[in-house]
Amino acid sequence: MLEVDAIIMGSFETNKPMSEGASVALGLFVGMYGSTNKAVLNMSIYDAEDGIQVANYNKGISGTMGSSTEDLINILMRKASRRISYTE
Numbered sequence: 001m002l003e004v005d006a007i008i009m010g011s012f013e014t015n016k017p018m019s020e021g022a023s024v025a026l027g028l029f030v031g032m033y034g035s036t037n038k039a040v041l042n043m044s045i046y047d048a049e050d051g052i053q054v055a056n057y058n059k060g061i062s063g064t065m066g067s068s069t070e071d072l073i074n075i076l077m078r079k080a081s082r083r084i085s086y087t088e
Contacts, residue, residue: 010043037063039072055084
């Protein structure tokens with residue numbers, strides 16, 4: 001019906017467990033800085049003809065002070081594009 005080779009499905013979740021100010025305070029008092037951003041990517045590729053899953057990629061990363069959600073998205077998508085190979 002769609003005349004495609006594959007269907008890509010997935011979800012992307014981000015959260016901000018700690019503000020940058022709290023991370024700095026933690027670093028000053030404890031000596032260890034906390035994660036200021038987190039992102040998780042769950043992506044699957046299905047064969048369009050028979051619906052069988054041909055690839056799956058799940059990865060989560062944590063950002064540090066100064067990192068943005070956009071930076072984490074770019075990192076995860078770059079990693080996914082290198083890890084998932086799809087050929088006919």
